[in-house]
Amino acid sequence: MPKSKNRKRKSKSSPSGTGGKVKWSGGRQSGKSYTHWYVIAFVAAVILGGGGYIWQSVQADQAFQALAEEGKPLLTGIETPPNLGRDHLNGGQGYNYRDDFPTSGPHAPFWSNPGFYTDPQPQIQLVHAMEHGHVVIYYDKPAPENLATIKDWAAIYGGNWSGVLAVPRRGLNNQIVLTAWRKRLKLDAFDTKIAAAFIDAYRGRGPERQVR
Numbered sequence: 001m002p003k004s005k006n007r008k009r010k011s012k013s014s015p016s017g018t019g020g021k022v023k024w025s026g027g028r029q030s031g032k033s034y035t036h037w038y039v040i041a042f043v044a045a046v047i048l049g050g051g052g053y054i055w056q057s058v059q060a061d062q063a064f065q066a067l068a069e070e071g072k073p074l075l076t077g078i079e080t081p082p083n084l085g086r087d088h089l090n091g092g093q094g095y096n097y098r099d100d101f102p103t104s105g106p107h108a109p110f111w112s113n114p115g116f117y118t119d120p121q122p123q124i125q126l127v128h129a130m131e132h133g134h135v136v137i138y139y140d141k142p143a144p145e146n147l148a149t150i151k152d153w154a155a156i157y158g159g160n161w162s163g164v165l166a167v168p169r170r171g172l173n174n175q176i177v178l179t180a181w182r183k184r185l186k187l188d189a190f191d192t193k194i195a196a197a198f199i200d201a202y203r204g205r206g207p208e209r210q211v212r
Contacts, residue, residue, distance in 0.1 A: 060156050064196055071197030078198070079184040086131060086207065095124055100169075101138065102127050103182045114163025116154040121167045130181045133161045133206030135199045138179070139190075140172035146190040153199065161211045162204030181206045 084105030089095055095106045102123055111128035112121045126136050137150055150166045157164040169177070176187045178195060180202030187194065204212030 057156065060152065064153065064156065065200070067193050067196035068200035069197075071191070071193030071195070074191075074194050075185075075197040075201070077185060079186075080182055081184060083182060089124060097123060097127075101177050101179050101184055103130060103179050103184055107131065112165055112167075114154065114158040114165050116151045116166045118168060120169065121165070126165070126167065126179075129163075129165055130179060131206050131208045132163075133181070133204045133209065133211060134163045134165055135203045136179045137164065137166040137195070138169040138172060138177040139166060140169055140175070142174060142176065142190045146192075149192055150190075153196075157199075157203060159204070159211070161206065161209050164199060164203065 081099070081103050084098075084102070086104070087106040088109045089106050091109060097105055105127055106124070107127035108122065108124040109128075110125065111132060111134075112125040113129075114134055130136060137154075139147065139150055142150070154164045154166045174189050176190045176195065178185045178187070178198050180198075183198075183202050185194075185198050204210065
């Protein structure tokens, strides 16, 4: 029997049952919407990451301050060398200091920034750094855990006028020497409490600009 001409053709099945045309609720998404959310997510990540860093820095500073408080009664033997002035040398000009660990005197017009150094720094730059209020730690071969502590301190305190520099000096072996403007302390071995007390006493108190 011939098929009726009026018989309807079967349509192919579709997930939505709409005759093959898929309709998405809300219509087509704009690329601007995706960009908007990406920006929000990025900003949130930056804020959370920055907040975590600040929190860690605060915790590290509090731990350092606790050490410094314990070290204050033990802080003895600090030298106060004579004031050799604050003159600036001309670019390229050198200067021979009277001792191996100068704390004042003529210095370069530029300075070494706070941080941990694996190469020696010119003394004329270190003296300028101390004029700014930085404390210099000279090290050679301290125990690994002590070296890690020195690195941490140099990372925590990097302010323009209140930083910590750690620089190598051959021949010290286990000894540590700390210097600030017209202040010097020599330790036969690294003592975290005493070293922290010295740094806390003189960091940020250079003659060029006192910030603490």
